[in-house]
Amino acid sequence: MTGIIEVRNLSKTFETDDGKVEALQNISLSIQAGDIYGIIGMSGAGKSTLVRCLNYLERPTSGTVEVEGQELGALSERQLREIRRDISMIFQHFNLLMQKNVIDNVCFPLVTGGMKKKEARKRAEELLEIVELSEKALAYPSQLSGGQKQRVAIARALAANPKILLCDEATSALDPRTTQSILRLLQDINKNYGITIVIITHEMSVVREICSHVAIIGEGHLVEQGRVSDIFAHPKTPEAKELILKGNRTDRRTLEDRQRELMKGKCCIRIVFSVNSSFEPVIANMVLRFGQPINILRADTKNVEGIARGEMILSLPDDREVQEKMKAYLAERGLAVEEVNGYVD
Amino acid sequence: MWTSDLTLMMLEGVRDTLLMTLLSTLFGYLIGLPWGIVLAVTDKTGIRPNAVIYKALDVIANIMRSIPFLILLILVMPITRAIVGKTTGSAATVVPLTLAAAPFIGRMIESSIKEVDHGVVEAAQSMGADTFTIIWKVLLVEARTSILVGVTIAIGTILGYSAMAGVVGGGGLGDIAMRYGYYRYETVIMIVSVVLLVILVQIFQTLGMRLSAKLDKRK
Numbered sequence: 074m075t076g077i078i079e080v081r082n083l084s085k086t087f088e089t090d091d092g093k094v095e096a097l098q099n100i101s102l103s104i105q106a107g108d109i110y111g112i113i114g115m116s117g118a119g120k121s122t123l124v125r126c127l128n129y130l131e132r133p134t135s136g137t138v139e140v141e142g143q144e145l146g147a148l149s150e151r152q153l154r155e156i157r158r159d160i161s162m163i164f165q166h167f168n169l170l171m172q173k174n175v176i177d178n179v180c181f182p183l184v185t186g187g188m189k190k191k192e193a194r195k196r197a198e199e200l201l202e203i204v205e206l207s208e209k210a211l212a213y214p215s216q217l218s219g220g221q222k223q224r225v226a227i228a229r230a231l232a233a234n235p236k237i238l239l240c241d242e243a244t245s246a247l248d249p250r251t252t253q254s255i256l257r258l259l260q261d262i263n264k265n266y267g268i269t270i271v272i273i274t275h276e277m278s279v280v281r282e283i284c285s286h287v288a289i290i291g292e293g294h295l296v297e298q299g300r301v302s303d304i305f306a307h308p309k310t311p312e313a314k315e316l317i318l319k320g321n322r323t324d325r326r327t328l329e330d331r332q333r334e335l336m337k338g339k340c341c342i343r344i345v346f347s348v349n350s351s352f353e354p355v356i357a358n359m360v361l362r363f364g365q366p367i368n369i370l371r372a373d374t375k376n377v378e379g380i381a382r383g384e385m386i387l388s389l390p391d392d393r394e395v396q397e398k399m400k401a402y403l404a405e406r407g408l409a410v411e412e413v414n415g416y417v418d
Numbered sequence: 419m420w421t422s423d424l425t426l427m428m429l430e431g432v433r434d435t436l437l438m439t440l441l442s443t444l445f446g447y448l449i450g451l452p453w454g455i456v457l458a459v460t461d462k463t464g465i466r467p468n469a470v471i472y473k474a475l476d477v478i479a480n481i482m483r484s485i486p487f488l489i490l491l492i493l494v495m496p497i498t499r500a501i502v503g504k505t506t507g508s509a510a511t512v513v514p515l516t517l518a519a520a521p522f523i524g525r526m527i528e529s530s531i532k533e534v535d536h537g538v539v540e541a542a543q544s545m546g547a548d549t550f551t552i553i554w555k556v557l558l559v560e561a562r563t564s565i566l567v568g569v570t571i572a573i574g575t576i577l578g579y580s581a582m583a584g585v586v587g588g589g590g591l592g593d594i595a596m597r598y599g600y601y602r603y604e605t606v607i608m609i610v611s612v613v614l615l616v617i618l619v620q621i622f623q624t625l626g627m628r629l630s631a632k633l634d635k636r637k
């Protein structure tokens with residue numbers, strides 16, 4: 074099946090003062106309409122270059138890019154500008170007009186596309202509603218948080234009713250919670266408006282979270298591509314394996330959310346044991362002694378002032394009396410016990 | 419003795435200086451603004467690189483900027499005569515002032531535009547904006563604050579040059595300072611003229627900075 078985006082044998086070489094940089098070599102991709110397509114790779118792999126070739130912000134050195142059946146290289150400047158209105162883009166650093174307020178930023182592509190000012194404002198207000206930012210219409214970008222700025226950028230990107238949305242590290246400047254909310258928004262946009270989304274990222278968690286397909290880029294080459302579920306289950310190449318492993322290790326957000334969920338309404342404690350703590354299997358003994366299960370939410374070692382210390386977050390049984398007894402039991406064995414009720418890092 | 423005639427002369431001096439300065443700034447921007455835009459746009463990193471056009475404008479700007487103002491003033495006298503009909507007085511000074519200011523203004527515009535974050539330009543390109551739209555609605559808008567600071571600097575500099583034109587009978591406060599202070603040793607008049615020049619520069623500087631700060635939305 075021909076995709077909405079067809080990349081064939083694409084190569085891009087940059088001529089720099091220190092010689093040639095082969096940023097992309099012989100990449101072929103097919104992205105189907107309605108996909109959320111992830112492109113992942115390490116820093117410098119060529120992801121940004123690839124995504125910029127998809128709307129010809131960057132001209133490939135060789136190979137072709139076809140969007141909706143039109144080969145971009147064969148288009149005139151004017152036709153290219155025309156088709157770019159179908160391919161929106163959002164960026165890591167948002168790239169909003171800093172001297173224009175939110176609503177004027179969203180109006181920009183509409184007005185330059187020839188829409189009347191009044192009509193454009195009306196449409197922009199609708200868009201701000203979609204990204205839940207109506208109350209900030211008159212604010213300037215400098216008065217917004219990163220997540221809010223990205224929402225404005227998304228509203229602006231949707232303004233011209235694009236068929237494709239390219240996202241270059243759209244969540245990389247955001248904290249985990251904001252990343253989550255932006256990813257949800259992108260997912261909704263994909264579902265509700267059928268917009269094909271291409272997501273460039275170096276975070277595996279982003280791919281796993283919302284992508285249907287993924288291409289792995291390593292040093293300018295296409296290493297592996299396919300359905301996300303397949304690649305996660307059977308990564309074939311070392312690059313894919315590494316990214317998946319790394320993704321798991323640094324997957325703070327999901328961990329954090331899960332911990333928060335488990336802690337809801339529970340009595341949780343944090344215990345810390347240092348090298349001096351007894352080597353008796355404290356937790357196991359405690360469970361045996363009280364005959365009640367406890368839930369280990371997290372176990373970790375941390376380096377505090379050069380000394381390795383173990384740390385655990387435990388969720389205790391609901392019985393208050395047992396809770397107190399358990400705390401006393403742990404304290405007796407030389408462990409620092411502290412009650413916690415939020416996420417602990 | 420300070421007479422009312424002298425006061426009148428000083429007031430006329432202020433008026434002439436203001437007229438010369440503001441007219442030259444205006445004409446300077448009429449030439450310098452497009453000049454600077456074309457420089458910024460046709461440079462290697464610009465949105466429409468064009469080595470030939472860039473180099474030509476670049477060289478002309480460099481040549482004109484390296485001619486000392488007093489020499490330029492004399493060099494362009496034929497042009498001045500052709501346009502104004504005479505080579506002395508404030509109206510005549512506007513011509514060399516404009517020619518001296520234009521390349522300098524062009525450079526300031528060029529650098530203001532180049533300060534604009536390339537990402538914003540790229541975003542506009544990705545939305546299908548054409549070159550004209552990008553210049554008009556992105557570059558000039560985003561560079562607004564910096565351009566206004568440039569206007570403030572330009573006015574101050576042109577005001578100083580206008581006083582220099584006094585050496586060859588250019589009119590305005592500089593002319594008064596030259597005629598009375600230098601040729602007739604009337605130190606008081608010279609000092610008053612200079613103080614008035616300082617006050618004028620101060621006023622423009624303060625107004626310009628306030629305005630550009632007020633219009634800056636990046637705070």
Ligand SMILES: Nc1ncnc2c1ncn2[C@@H]1O[C@H](COP(=O)(O)OP(=O)(O)OP(=O)(O)O)[C@@H](O)[C@H]1O
Pocket residue numbers: 087088089094095096114115116117118119120121122123275
């Ligand atoms: N305009 C350019 N001129 C010269 N070299 C470039 C240019 N743009 C990118 N490159 C080079 O091409 C390679 C790929 O760069 P690219 O920005 O596509 O990587 P990336 O995968 O997006 O990395 P990151 O995750 O850090 O954003 C790098 O080696 C980079 O130095």
Ligand SMILES: [Mg+2]
Pocket residue numbers: 120121122242
């Ligand atoms: Mg990149």
